[in-house]
């Protein structure tokens with residue numbers, strides 16, 4: 001098992017230059033042209049490094065996705081990495097790729113381009129060291145994770161159904177490098193309130209303010225927060241009204257719901273959907289629902305974590321820890337169908353934040369860990 005780490009240590013400069021290349025290829029979730037260029041780059045790198053084959057899933061509006069396959073077998077393992085980032089085009093000029101004191105920076109480097117590169121090099125190591133597996137390895141590189149997988153959800157779920165285990169190369173939890181063995185489920189809702197417009201100076205009593213009604217709805221949603229259960233509701237955007245001297249006819253909001261279990265979704269969603277207007281003449285319409293189910297820490301997930309922990313301790317000499325997170329990922333999509341281990345990607349900090357970075361010397365370790373996991377589960 002030690003040979004993976006040795007091999008990757010010898011190839012680490014090549015791995016870091018691949019990291020530079022992928023980071024310098026900007027890929028905001030809505031820039032189809034940029035995304036598709038990166039799709040082609042990933043597809044080429046995959047074939048070159050792993051000896052596997054790829055196919056490109058074409059999309060009209062969103063990124064094209066890459067599906068890579070290595071080996072054969074009735075059974076399969078699935079690896080997931082998304083290549084879109086939350087950073088808009090041009091961010092690279094403000095935060096260029098850089099390495100200083102063992103810290104690498106650049107837009108999307110932590111979430112999750114470094115993890116994707118680690119995945120490619122883990123598979124490269126398996127190929128070059130001649131590891132024979134009895135299972136097929138399928139990799140999905142999707143380009144719409146940051147916007148909720150509008151075009152890759154089906155693809156990911158279908159492959160998960162065929163898989164024995166899923167490895168997600170999302171960043172680890174902060175600098176400690178913890179794996180993510182529990183992720184909250186996500187619900188997304190829109191709130192639309194309709195009132196009755198009136199002149200605020202002449203006959204305000206004839207009006208019904210949609211904004212006031214929306215404020216009540218927000219207060220109600222806030223009251224459903226249950227931090228002990230891990231259930232959170234956040235109305236993150238509001239808009240409405242026309243000008244200050246008109247009683248607002250319309251108001252809108254967007255609600256984000258996070259829960260730890262499927263049961264909690266079943267309990268809270270009817271409360272959200274059942275909200276009624278308090279004032280006569282006002283109307284509240286709630287649309288939306290579950291975006292991702294939770295990744296629950298089942299017995300199988302726990303077993304996977306312990307396998308990874310043992311491998312890290314025995315062969316890499318470090319202690320692997322686990323954490324739960326409120327953030328969703330591709331792992332939430334696969335968890336209902338196959339045991340999923342998430343957070344196997346880069347070690348660093350600052351996902352979606354200006355200080356985003358990756359600890360470079362952790363990359364060979366994490367790459368070796370993934371290679372060892374694939375050897376263990378692929379036999």
Ligand SMILES: [Zn+2]
Pocket residue numbers: 082111112145170171329
């Ligand atoms: Zn991510």
